[in-house]
Amino acid sequence: MQLDDAYANAAYISGGADYPDRWAAEAAAFRAVARCEIDLTYGESTRQRYDLFHPDRLAKGVVIFVHGGYWLRFDKSFWSHLAAGPLAQGWAVAMPSYDLCPDVGIAQIGDQIARAIGVIADRVPGPVRLVGHSAGGQLVARMTSPRPGARWQSRLARVLPISPVADLAPLMQTSMNADLGITHDVVTSESSVYLPTPDVPVTIWVGGAERPAFLEQAGLLAQAWDAPLVVAPERHHFDVIAELAEADSDLTRAVLA
Structure with a gap:
């Protein structure tokens, strides 16, 4: 399809195909030593589960990380190590999975994430902070409405x-849309660039070495919402999230600002 290459990431990242195995190994190693509860339920399907990571003191609130994968792949088990940064700063961290396309549509995934946030917020008192990557970025942006x-x-x-x-x-011009099922109605209802400017503070983050399409997407949202845009130097689509594992990184500080 016309835009398949524009939204391809792995082919343009050195060792791109190795990242999922690396993420899974780092996540499993982190779960083995973290204070965490695994596979807590927030909905009826087997994928409507979340993991909850606890700091070593009373939590200041909760950071909820929503993963990407074009709404087609991955689950919470790949990202556990990214909880390390907020945990070290005294925040609980929750990571939900969700049903994937084509079993459900993007709007239904958004409904699941909203339900997950509600369940997690009932469990952990205090402020709620949302961070999402790629498709997860669409999902957390959608939560501002x-x-x-x-x-x-x-x-x-x-x-x-x-x-x-x-x-x-x-994405309607990519082969992924055979499974994503994006229509013009979905575009207008689920694209954050068409949503009202949120009342909640928002920061847009993107890697400086990402594909032009993602740099453009981040810029469009920052412009539509008049929100700060941070372009992380030399970061690509797969390592732009890595600093969440660091307590004092620019990205972790931005989430907790």
């Missing part, structure tokens, strides 16, 4: 989309 009955929205302290897919329209 008012949702009836979402009591947790009054506790939302910051949203940080990393390399977000902010406008879904270009």
